Amino acid sequence: xxxxxxxxxxxxPPGEPQTPPRTLRAFLYHYSRPLLPWLLLMSLFTALISxxxxxxxxxxxxxxxxxxxxxxxxxxxxxGTRLAWMAGLVLLVYPLLVLMQSLxxxxxxxxxxxxxxxxxSHRYLLRQSLSFFQDEFAGRISQKVxxxxxxxxxxxxxxxxxxxxxxxxxxxxxxxxxRADLWLTLPLVVWLAGYLxxxxxxxxxxxxxxxxxxxxxxxxxxxIVDSYTNIQTIKLFAHTQREQDYARDAMDGxxxxxxxxxxxxxxxxxxxxxxxxxxxxxxxxxxxxAWQQSAITVGAIAVAIALVMRIRSMSNWILWEVAxxxxxxxxxxxxxxxxxxxxxxxxxxxxxxLRVERGEISFEHVHFQYGESNRVIDDLSLLIKPGxxxxxxxxxxxxxxxxxxxxxxxxxxxxxxxxxxxQDISQVSQESLRQHIGMVTxxxxxxxxxxRENIGYGRPDADExxxxxxxxxxxxxxxxxxxxxxxxxxxxDSQVGxxxxxxxxxxxxxxxxxxxxxxxxxxxxxxxxxxxxxxEVEAAxxxxxxxxxxxxxxxxxAHRLSTIAVLDRLIVMDQGRIIESGSHEQLLQRDGLYAxxxxxxxxxxxGVDVDVEVEAGSEA
Numbered sequence: 001x002x003x004x005x006x007x008x009x010x011x012x013p014p015g016e017p018q019t020p021p022r023t024l025r026a027f028l029y030h031y032s033r034p035l036l037p038w039l040l041l042m043s044l045f046t047a048l049i050s051x052x053x054x055x056x057x058x059x060x061x062x063x064x065x066x067x068x069x070x071x072x073x074x075x076x077x078x079x080g081t082r083l084a085w086m087a088g089l090v091l092l093v094y095p096l097l098v099l100m101q102s103l104x105x106x107x108x109x110x111x112x113x114x115x116x117x118x119x120x121s122h123r124y125l126l127r128q129s130l131s132f133f134q135d136e137f138a139g140r141i142s143q144k145v146x147x148x149x150x151x152x153x154x155x156x157x158x159x160x161x162x163x164x165x166x167x168x169x170x171x172x173x174x175x176x177x178x179r180a181d182l183w184l185t186l187p188l189v190v191w192l193a194g195y196l197x198x199x200x201x202x203x204x205x206x207x208x209x210x211x212x213x214x215x216x217x218x219x220x221x222x223x224i225v226d227s228y229t230n231i232q233t234i235k236l237f238a239h240t241q242r243e244q245d246y247a248r249d250a251m252d253g254x255x256x257x258x259x260x261x262x263x264x265x266x267x268x269x270x271x272x273x274x275x276x277x278x279x280x281x282x283x284x285x286x287x288x289x290a291w292q293q294s295a296i297t298v299g300a301i302a303v304a305i306a307l308v309m310r311i312r313s314m315s316n317w318i319l320w321e322v323a324x325x326x327x328x329x330x331x332x333x334x335x336x337x338x339x340x341x342x343x344x345x346x347x348x349x350x351x352x353x354l355r356v357e358r359g360e361i362s363f364e365h366v367h368f369q370y371g372e373s374n375r376v377i378d379d380l381s382l383l384i385k386p387g388x389x390x391x392x393x394x395x396x397x398x399x400x401x402x403x404x405x406x407x408x409x410x411x412x413x414x415x416x417x418x419x420x421x422x423q424d425i426s427q428v429s430q431e432s433l434r435q436h437i438g439m440v441t442x443x444x445x446x447x448x449x450x451x452r453e454n455i456g457y458g459r460p461d462a463d464e465x466x467x468x469x470x471x472x473x474x475x476x477x478x479x480x481x482x483x484x485x486x487x488x489x490x491x492x493d494s495q496v497g498x499x500x501x502x503x504x505x506x507x508x509x510x511x512x513x514x515x516x517x518x519x520x521x522x523x524x525x526x527x528x529x530x531x532x533x534x535x536e537v538e539a540a541x542x543x544x545x546x547x548x549x550x551x552x553x554x555x556x557x558a559h560r561l562s563t564i565a566v567l568d569r570l571i572v573m574d575q576g577r578i579i580e581s582g583s584h585e586q587l588l589q590r591d592g593l594y595a596x597x598x599x600x601x602x603x604x605x606x607g608v609d610v611d612v613e614v615e616a617g618s619e620a
Contacts, residue, residue, distance in 0.1 A: 005107035009034055011115035017124040020340040024329065027336050031117045031152045038108050043160040045101035050165045052094050054172030057306055059086045109157065117149030121339050129344035130410040139225025140218045141338060147214070148335030154328040162321045166314070173311065183290065187282030188311075194275045195315065199322060202268045206261065206323050211330035213257040218334070220250040229498070268319065276315055283308045345412055345430065353432035356522045358386035359553035360421050361407065367415035368406060368576075376402045378576040380416075389554040391564030393594060394573035400557045403573075404525050407555070409433055420523070438521035442528030444512040446503070451480050452492040454511055458519035467492075467518060473548075474514035479507055517548055524549060526556040561598055570594065 013034050020030050032039065076083075122145060125132075133141070170192070174185055227234060227243045234243050283305065361384040368377040376399045384390050392400045405411060407418060409425050418425050425433050438458070446454050455467050462470075471477040471492075483494040485502065496502050496511075503511065516524070526545070542563065558564045565584040572580035572587065572594045580592050587594040 001103070002107055005103045006111065008038060008108045009112040009116075011112040012119050013116060017120050017127070019342055020121075020124070020336070022336055022340045024333060024336070027332065027340060028152055028156055031120060031149070032113075032156055034116055035109060035113055038104055039156060039160050042101060042104040042109060042157075043164050045097055045104065046161050046165050047168045049094070049097050049101060050168035051172060052089060052097065054169060054176065055089065057176065057310075059089075105157070105161065110153070113153040113157075114149040117152050118145055121145045121149065125339070127343055128341070130405075132341070132344060136338070138229070140222035143218055143221050144335045144338045147218075147331050148339055151328040151331035151335065155325060155332060158321055158325045158328070162318070162325075166318055169314070170311070183286050184283060187279055187286065188308075190282070191275060191279040191311075194278075195272075198268065198271050198275065199319070202264055202271075203322055203326050205264055206268075207326035207330050209257055209261045209264065210327035211334055213254065213261065214327075214331045214334040216250070216254040216257050220247070220254050223247050223250045232501070265323075268323075269316075272315060272319055279311070280308055345409060347429050348427050351427060351429045354420060354423055354425070354428040354436055356421055356436045358421050359522045360384065360386045360419075361523070361553060361555075362419040362422075363403070363416070364419065365416040366403075366406065366413060366418065368402060368411065368413060376576050377406070380576065380578060382571065382578060384553055384555065387551060387553055388569065389549055389556070389567040391567040391570045392555060392557045392573060393561065393564070393570055393597065395597075398573040399576040400573055401527060402576075404439070404527055404555065404557065407525070408437060408439070436521050437523045437525060438516040438519045439525040439527065440509075440512050440516050444505075444508040446496045446508055446511060448496065448498045450489065450493050450495055451483065451511060454496060455492075455514045455518060458515040458517070462518055470514045470518035471511075473517050474510045476507070476510035476514050479510075513545070520548075522552055524552045524554045526554070526558070528558055 018030075021027050125141065125145070170188075174188055224247055227247065234240060287305065361382075363380055363382040366377050366380045367375060369375040380399075380403070392403065394400050406413065407425070409418075409430055412426065420433075420436070447457065452467065455471060456462055458470070459466070468477060471480055480494070481491045484490050485494045487495065489495060494502075496508075546566075554567070556564045556567060564570065568583070569581065570584060570587055571578055572592070574593060580587055580590060580594055582590065588598060
């Protein structure tokens with residue numbers, strides 16, 4: 001039975017994730033569509049349960065009147081049939097309604113609902129641009145995914161469960177009390193007006209504080225996660241106290257919202273209990289007066305008092321549910337600002353997959369700048385022939401890495417275009433573009449998974465033999481087989497830690513090179529690919545990289561000029577422009593910036609001061 005209700009909804013909806021709406025109602029509907037029929041059914045059962053509970057009080061009032069008038073000897077004969085119906089309602093109908101409502105709520109809705117939100121949000125965010133993640137704390141984004149999904153569920157279920165129950169219950173109470181004596185409804189109407197006044201006064205203030213609190217909580221969590229993520233840097237610079245102060249500043253901001261919230265809660269509690277006391281006194285006074293005038297029965301008084309006591313006990317619960325509702329709404333609205341942000345880099349409609357048959361790359365009058373800053377790439381044109389090995393040279397800020405990021409379409413071009421085999425990369429799918437480019441970067445980042453999974457990321461369908469062959473070519477197999485992680489996993493099953501922190505820089509680099517060797521893409525990009533390796537290992541891996549370059553179009557960036565001097569052509573960049581082009585020998589003969597860089601190298605690296613009349617540009 002449980003399994004049946006648990007499987008009524010797929011928590012992982014298929015289809016491409018769409019940009020979530022930016023208005024609250026549409027945002028809630030976006031994540032609720034798969035559950036909408038079940039939510040409405042749950043709401044129906046909630047209303048029926050509320051009707052039955054009010055009916056219980058009506059029966060109890062009738063029972064008091066029957067007992068006051070009936071003779072014990074003939075009581076069952078006079079009222080037995082109605083008592084049987086009452087027993088059936090209490091012992092059979094009510095439990096069945098509660099069972100159905102609980103199965104729908106707890107099995108069908110509660111578990112699946114937030115998972116639908118997390119699944120859709122996560123899939124959508126994975127398509128966000130690189131700059132989106134560079135501008136946000138990773139911890140802050142992940143917290144918003146988790147919190148917003150829960151807040152959507154709480155908001156919708158409270159509206160369709162709690163408030164349906166309350167509205168039906170209150171309407172039923174007014175009808176029952178009014179049927180006994182119309183004057184008894186007066187305290188209820190006055191109480192309702194006062195209750196709504198309390199809600200309208202306190203709830204918007206609580207909502208505002210809750211939104212500020214959600215933002216403060218996300219900031220606090222983001223700062224803490226940032227400290228843990230960069231723990232090595234903190235320890236290297238002995239800044240533990242500074243990090244404590246950095247986190248405490250965010251914690252103080254969070255505590256200020258907590259104090260403001262609790263002050264409102266205190267006034268809210270006092271106001272509500274005072275209003276409830278007035279309701280009880282009003283109902284009791286009118287009921288006693290009506291009884292003295294023989295206008296109401298004892299049973300009706302019992303029903304009225306019992307219902308008022310029930311409403312008093314419910315009023316606190318309702319108020320906190322309302323406060324919780326608006327807190328959830330605040331969390332949802334805070335999440336909308338992140339989760340509903342439009343994608344910065346999108347595929348063209350019906351974008352075809354990139355086809356790479358030759359590997360020709362053409363940059364045509366490319367312009368690019370980060371934000372409002374000066375241009376990083378300025379009217380750059382470059383043709384890289386199929387199978388050509390090109391080295392990009394230049395000082396920091398010249399635009400080398402930006403050029404590679406544009407080729408991978410991490411950013412869209414404001415001017416010009418980039419072609420691969422005659423296909424504009426802005427018109428093909430991003431997935432297919434990056435599938436055809438293998439890249440090793442200087443700042444190697446590994447997934448917090450096993451060595452096997454990290455290398456296999458280059459080609460998920462590769463078998464064990466292919467994976468180990470790539471590791472051997474990257475000179476990584478030997479150290480991998482000696483690894484043992486804290487959980488007892490060995491060799492290729494060892495976990496590398498977050499971003500690969502359990503490995504040395506050289507080990508991470510070799511795993512990354514193995515991953516690209518396994519991918520075997522037709523276009524190869526090396527951005528300081530061997531910078532973290534010692535000279536002996538670098539020399540050995542260079543041989544494998546040169547072998548890997550065969551038949552591929554290669555773009556290599558290196559400050560150590562000796563590693564790219566043997567390439568077919570060297571491109572020298574400065575201030576976002578190409579200022580020299582040619583082989584190593586041709587550039588030395590030209591005696592320009594490249595020759596100056598070559599002369600000024602110390603230990604194979606480009607010096608910062610170069611006596612050439614060219615100023616370095618700025619590269620983000």
